[in-house]
Amino acid sequence: MVELPTRHLLDIASLADSSIEKLLRRTAALAEGAAVTPIDRTVANLFFEPSTRTRVSFELAAQRIGMRAISIELDRSSSTKGETLSDTAATLAAMGVDCLVLRHPETGRCHALAGEIGPGLALLNAGDGSGEHPSQALLDAATIARHGxxxxxxxxxxxxxxxxxxxxxxxxxxxxxxxxxxxxxxxxxxxxxxxxxxxxxxxxxxxxxxxxxxxxxxxxxxxxxxxxxxxxxxxxxxxxxxxxxxxxxxxxxxxxxxxxxxxxxxxxxxxxxxxxxxxxLILRQVRMGVFTRMAILEWLAGGLPAS
Amino acid sequence: MVELPTRHLLDIASLADSSIEKLLRRTAALAEGAAVTPIDRTVANLFFEPSTRTRVSFELAAQRIGMRAISIELDRSSSTKGETLSDTAATLAAMGVDCLVLRHPETGRCHALAGEIGPGLALLNAGDGSGEHPSQALLDAATIARHGxxxxxxxxxxxxxxxxxxxxxxxxxxxxxxxxxxxxxxxxxxxxxxxxxxxxxxxxxxxxxxxxxxxxxxxxxxxxxxxxxxxxxxxxxxxxxxxxxxxxxxxxxxxxxxxxxxxxxxxxxxxxxxxxxxxxLILRQVRMGVFTRMAILEWLAGGLPAS
Amino acid sequence: MVELPTRHLLDIASLADSSIEKLLRRTAALAEGAAVTPIDRTVANLFFEPSTRTRVSFELAAQRIGMRAISIELDRSSSTKGETLSDTAATLAAMGVDCLVLRHPETGRCHALAGEIGPGLALLNAGDGSGEHPSQALLDAATIARHGxxxxxxxxxxxxxxxxxxxxxxxxxxxxxxxxxxxxxxxxxxxxxxxxxxxxxxxxxxxxxxxxxxxxxxxxxxxxxxxxxxxxxxxxxxxxxxxxxxxxxxxxxxxxxxxxxxxxxxxxxxxxxxxxxxxxLILRQVRMGVFTRMAILEWLAGGLPAS
Missing domain, CATH: 3.40.50.1370 (Aspartate/ornithine carbamoyltransferase)
Known part of the structure; x- marks a missing residue:
């Protein structure tokens, strides 16, 4: 059996056409009320910029597909005590976190992290500086596909x-x-x-x-x-x-x-x-955001090694 | 079928006698160990004043009746970035939040919000300035009913x-x-x-x-x-x-x-x-507080449109 | 039937040899994939010092054994409004919290609290000043037992x-x-x-x-x-x-x-x-940390009065 590399969602360019199609189709199905199978995985939301909106959207998405979720907001305190980001990520992975949703003020930080971590931890770029915000792009595309x-x-x-x-x-x-x-x-x-x-x-x-x-x-x-x-x-x-x-x-x-x-x-x-x-369409975007993130988390979990 | 208006718990004056009776009866039953049926709904605790005590009481109440719960404490950061309260509430509703527990330093803010939001979101005033705090009144009444x-x-x-x-x-x-x-x-x-x-x-x-x-x-x-x-x-x-x-x-x-x-x-x-x-009776009030909030959340969920 | 005193985990000295052996054996079994029975209990993580790492480890441990968990971080705000620690603990116990995980900057604070609270609340010292950190010692011992x-x-x-x-x-x-x-x-x-x-x-x-x-x-x-x-x-x-x-x-x-x-x-x-x-062994320590805390929470819950 060939070991596939762990899936990440870092940007739009590295997302295959087939993955885009799959994610948008699943988002549309979820918006129509498709059933979900609970996923026995853990997601950590690691936010170095405050964003109640995006954090809550990911927390609700994780809850709705039965994933365990923890949230860490680090803008408010120096809780990591100078630890490097890749040490924090490796620590969370060692604790059993399967999927890391990262918001970071530095452009490219999530891509850099993808090169620093080991296999088995799926990364989701929830916004890096002036870089990318692929889950937002997908939810916007899902909203246009449905209403536009x-x-x-x-x-x-x-x-x-x-x-x-x-x-x-x-x-x-x-x-x-x-x-x-x-x-x-x-x-x-x-x-x-x-x-x-x-x-x-x-x-x-x-x-x-x-x-x-x-x-x-x-x-x-x-x-x-x-x-x-x-x-x-x-x-x-x-x-x-x-x-x-x-x-x-x-x-x-x-x-x-x-x-x-x-x-x-x-x-x-x-x-x-x-x-x-x-x-x-502003509130419809928000609504589609939760379905989009459910679809993304399911897709990332599907690329993880068997648990 | 007549569409009933979404239930809110804003103050004591607008609570019907029958609702008061129902809430106190259910609280007493829960304190006696009555069974609960898990409720497939989501509650958001939105606190603009710090209150560990009240927030934890609502979180535990939601967990005990099987509701999904998220908590947002906004006194510590400018996470909403100047967004109006009614936009925050509408955003949460679009994300699938069914019930909003609001603590706000401004007297009357929760009542005003009730006039600004659309149907389908139940509001619970968890304290507004020098205004009202109806869940506290109900837990105090439940404590007196039980012990006084x-x-x-x-x-x-x-x-x-x-x-x-x-x-x-x-x-x-x-x-x-x-x-x-x-x-x-x-x-x-x-x-x-x-x-x-x-x-x-x-x-x-x-x-x-x-x-x-x-x-x-x-x-x-x-x-x-x-x-x-x-x-x-x-x-x-x-x-x-x-x-x-x-x-x-x-x-x-x-x-x-x-x-x-x-x-x-x-x-x-x-x-x-x-x-x-x-x-x-101080700790008995705290204990009844969780049962009272379970009863209130059940009652609010019962007034929501079918999910 | 003799009522046994509520179990606490305050330090190494007061932990019986048989308990050490039981905890290390259970940790090893969990690391090997032993099944867990969901525990219908509530744990509160009360942190007066920031520690994302330890808090997240306890939250994940609680989730994995099906316990309800709430987290309260009090270094960032004056949320307790001058309430004494023993009043906070008694309040949480009255709300239905069964197990309190306490991190406090003051050496000996957790021991003092154990003398102040009533029965039915299990205390876990998650680090007190320059005092003790028994769950860390147990995870380190479990790591040595497994890899050293x-x-x-x-x-x-x-x-x-x-x-x-x-x-x-x-x-x-x-x-x-x-x-x-x-x-x-x-x-x-x-x-x-x-x-x-x-x-x-x-x-x-x-x-x-x-x-x-x-x-x-x-x-x-x-x-x-x-x-x-x-x-x-x-x-x-x-x-x-x-x-x-x-x-x-x-x-x-x-x-x-x-x-x-x-x-x-x-x-x-x-x-x-x-x-x-x-x-x-650094990441193995982190990994064993979650299993150790699962074992500790199970053990503390086993010493609580029937719920």
């Missing part, structure tokens, strides 16, 4: 701080592989990525230009300090130039859908009436 | 910082509805509520006056800064004037019972020998 | 900050009772214990002297401030004098094993290649 246009018809614009966004990076890479018809990005010049970074993605230089003709718009959260550095020191001006409002949305295709990874800043990157409006 | 006098015979005095106490407010409202014979309050003048606020409750102006003839005394926790502002800058003087000691307790009815919602300040509002004495 | 020499052949040296180490104190006491052939300690003079404190243990005054002829070496974590006070203000000098490196290890018995309770400081008390080398 078919991939060839998709005309999606991602708007905001693209440069620092792991959500944009993973999402655009995945949507492109799924055959998205047209992908655009837009945002303040300082917050756009280097031109070569996102092949197949058009760059727009204003909000109206990016909204024009879109049938899905994905707004990104903007951090106050980055808004400031990018030349928009006050929230009102940023909202006027880059906030999605009903008046701007009128330029999009009728029934254009609106997405946002959350948490949303009402009145900053998105107007409250748009966030709460009938075109908003 | 019959309601018409009850002669209960609540003593301490009544003005800021959600425990006193909810408790007195509930005991009155249950037909309590006599209800009195006492405390430093600055810490008494406005006279119209507690109908049917007598106001006493000294500790001995309030203790006189009582068969249950409920002492409240006093915060140092409020003691100070009320004119008792040192603990010894406060204890001499408002602390329950054996000598004062002699004025009460023989075998008068002593209650306190905890955590207690020994030597401040209550003498150590009284807290630990044979008349103290 | 027989007890009479054991030639073990503990090296580093012995004075403040509860790991050393509990471990040496246990190894001695198990019939260890030779036990030595070594460390900077300021970090050695008083001579009478460890009967049957030889004191060495240099690293090479302590390593010479050993077949198991246990390195201890050194805190920067203690290193400094002991006269080694820089890490490089400490490592040169007291850090275990391959060159020093050459003086030990061939195939000498290396232990460390973790978390390790690479390049301080232990060189990275030694920690990661074939003689290192």
């Amino acid at each position: 246009p078919d991939w060839p018809d998709l005309n999606l614009s991602v708007i905001g701080d693209i440069r620092h966004s792991r959500v944009a990076r993973s999402g655009l890479a995945l949507f492109r592989r799924l055959g998205a018809g047209r992908l655009r990005i837009a945002g303040p010049p300082e917050l756009l990525p280097d031109s070569a970074e996102l092949p197949g993605v058009e760059v727009c230089h204003s909000l109206p230009e990016a909204v024009d003709g879109a049938n899905v718009i994905m707004m990104l959260r903007i951090q106050r300090e980055r808004m400031d550095k990018a030349g928009w020191p006050d929230v009102e001006r940023y909202h006027a130039d880059w906030g999605l409002r009903e008046t701007v949305l009128a330029r999009a295709r009728p029934n254009c859908l609106v997405m946002h990874p959350g948490p949303i800043n009402r009145g900053v990157e998105i107007a409250a009436d748009v966030a709460d409006g009938p075109r908003s | 006098p019959d309601w018409p015979d009850l002669n209960l005095s609540v003593i301490g910082d009544i003005r800021h106490s959600r425990v006193a407010r909810s408790g007195l409202a509930l005991f009155r509805r249950l037909g309590a014979g006599r209800l009195r309050i006492a405390g430093p003048p600055e810490l008494l509520p406005d006279s119209a606020e507690l109908p049917g409750v007598e106001v006493c102006h000294s500790l001995p006056e309030a203790v006189d003839g009582a068969n249950v005394i409920m002492m409240l926790r006093i915060q140092r800064e409020r003691m100070d502002k009320a004119g008792w800058p040192d603990v010894e003087r406060y204890h001499a004037d408002w602390g329950l000691r054996e000598t004062v307790l002699a004025r009460a009815r023989p075998n008068c019972l002593v209650m306190h919602p905890g955590p207690i300040n020994r030597g401040v509002e209550i003498a150590a020998d009284v807290a630990d004495g044979p008349r103290s | 020499p027989d007890w009479p052949d054991l030639n073990l040296s503990v090296i580093g900050d012995i004075r403040h180490s509860r790991v050393a104190r509990s471990g040496l006491a246990l190894f001695r009772r198990l019939g260890a052939g030779r036990l030595r300690i070594a460390g900077p003079p300021e970090l050695l214990p008083d001579s009478a404190e460890l009967p049957g243990v030889e004191v060495c005054h240099s690293l090479p002297e302590a390593v010479d002829g050993a077949n198991v070496i246990m390195m201890l974590r050194i805190q920067r401030e203690r290193m400094d006070k002991a006269g080694w203000p820089d890490v490089e000098r400490y490592h040169a004098d007291w850090g275990l490196r391959e060159t020093v290890l050459a003086r030990a018995r061939p195939n000498c094993l290396v232990m460390h309770p973790g978390p390790i400081n690479r390049g301080v008390e232990i060189a990275a290649d030694v920690a990661d080398g074939p003689r290192s």
Whole structure:
């Protein structure tokens, strides 16, 4: 019997087409109420950045498929006492943890860890700095697959701080592989990525230009300090130039859908009436997030050595 | 079939007599060892004030009736990143949370939230500022029902910082509805509520006056800064004037019972020998607290749409 | 029927030989895959010092034997609001907690608590100041029993900050009772214990002297401030004098094993290649830790009154 390497979910590029298809199909089935078989495995959520939303989504997903789950939030204290991350991971693996969900502020840290740990521990990148956030990309794709246009018809614009966004990076890479018809990005010049970074993605230089003709718009959260550095020191001006409002949305295709990874800043990157409006998929994204993470954890567990 | 509105537990006033009766009956049965049927629902404990005691009581209650539980404590970090409370609640509901246990420092915040959220999420007010704390009132009533006098015979005095106490407010409202014979309050003048606020409750102006003839005394926790502002800058003087000691307790009815919602300040509002004495119901209140919260969670789940 | 006193695990001295034997035998069986019967009991982990490692080990152990578990970390907030430790313990017991795992910075605090609480609550000392850490000693003994020499052949040296180490104190006491052939300690003079404190243990005054002829070496974590006070203000000098490196290890018995309770400081008390080398038992200790704690929790539950 050939020993297969332990599965990880680090980024979109290293995910096989067949795995993407399998994960999206299983997510859709779970959303329809498919039965789950309890999995006798342990998942640890190791968060070096606070994120109640993502941590809770993973905890609930693990509970729903019967996995044991523990959560460790290390931003608040120096609990690891200077231990290296790979020692922490090896320690958790030795304790019987099968799957490590890692959120880390450093870009590439999860990939580096994958090269440092032994076999038998599945890694799930739950966001690394300005790197990738593949479970978010999968949940966004699952939401579009369920509620949005078919991939060839998709005309999606991602708007905001693209440069620092792991959500944009993973999402655009995945949507492109799924055959998205047209992908655009837009945002303040300082917050756009280097031109070569996102092949197949058009760059727009204003909000109206990016909204024009879109049938899905994905707004990104903007951090106050980055808004400031990018030349928009006050929230009102940023909202006027880059906030999605009903008046701007009128330029999009009728029934254009609106997405946002959350948490949303009402009145900053998105107007409250748009966030709460009938075109908003925001809460559907959250809902699909739990099903997506159930599917991912099942898939990672399926790649682990027999227990 | 008529769709009934989702049940909440926000305060005592909006709780029907039949619900009070049902909750107290079920609590008593659970305390006697009644069987529980596991409930395939999820509860989230969302605490914006630290309270290990109340959070643990709810976690244990949820575990004992087989509900999935997650806890989020937000006083320690800015994990929600400026998200509004109703967005946090809607996000949790979208993740599959059925019941939200909320502790919030702002009076009325839980009631306001009930008007902001959609159907399908049951709210449980676990304490809002100086507002209400209905699960504490129910556990106190269950404790009195089990260990104290019959309601018409009850002669209960609540003593301490009544003005800021959600425990006193909810408790007195509930005991009155249950037909309590006599209800009195006492405390430093600055810490008494406005006279119209507690109908049917007598106001006493000294500790001995309030203790006189009582068969249950409920002492409240006093915060140092409020003691100070009320004119008792040192603990010894406060204890001499408002602390329950054996000598004062002699004025009460023989075998008068002593209650306190905890955590207690020994030597401040209550003498150590009284807290630990044979008349103290303090640990029985804690014990009934878990049974009461099991009953409440069962009742809230019973009002949710079929899952 | 005679009511037996509730079992506690406070230190090595008060643990009967028969209990040590039973615990080590059960740990070995669990490591071999012995079946477990779910235990309908509740354990609370109450940590007044941050320790992700120990808390997670106990949480996983409890989950694996089907016990309900809650964790309370109190270093980060004043959640107990000045409540005494014995009131916190009594409150948890009243809530239905059967077993309290306590980590406390004060030496002797867990023993004192054992004298303050009522029957029916089993206490497990998970580390008290510079006192004891019996579950660590048991897991270390279980690791030696499984991977090391027989007890009479054991030639073990503990090296580093012995004075403040509860790991050393509990471990040496246990190894001695198990019939260890030779036990030595070594460390900077300021970090050695008083001579009478460890009967049957030889004191060495240099690293090479302590390593010479050993077949198991246990390195201890050194805190920067203690290193400094002991006269080694820089890490490089400490490592040169007291850090275990391959060159020093050459003086030990061939195939000498290396232990460390973790978390390790690479390049301080232990060189990275030694920690990661074939003689290192460090991750095996971590693995045995979960089995040891499962065995301890089962044993404590067995001493509780019928539920």
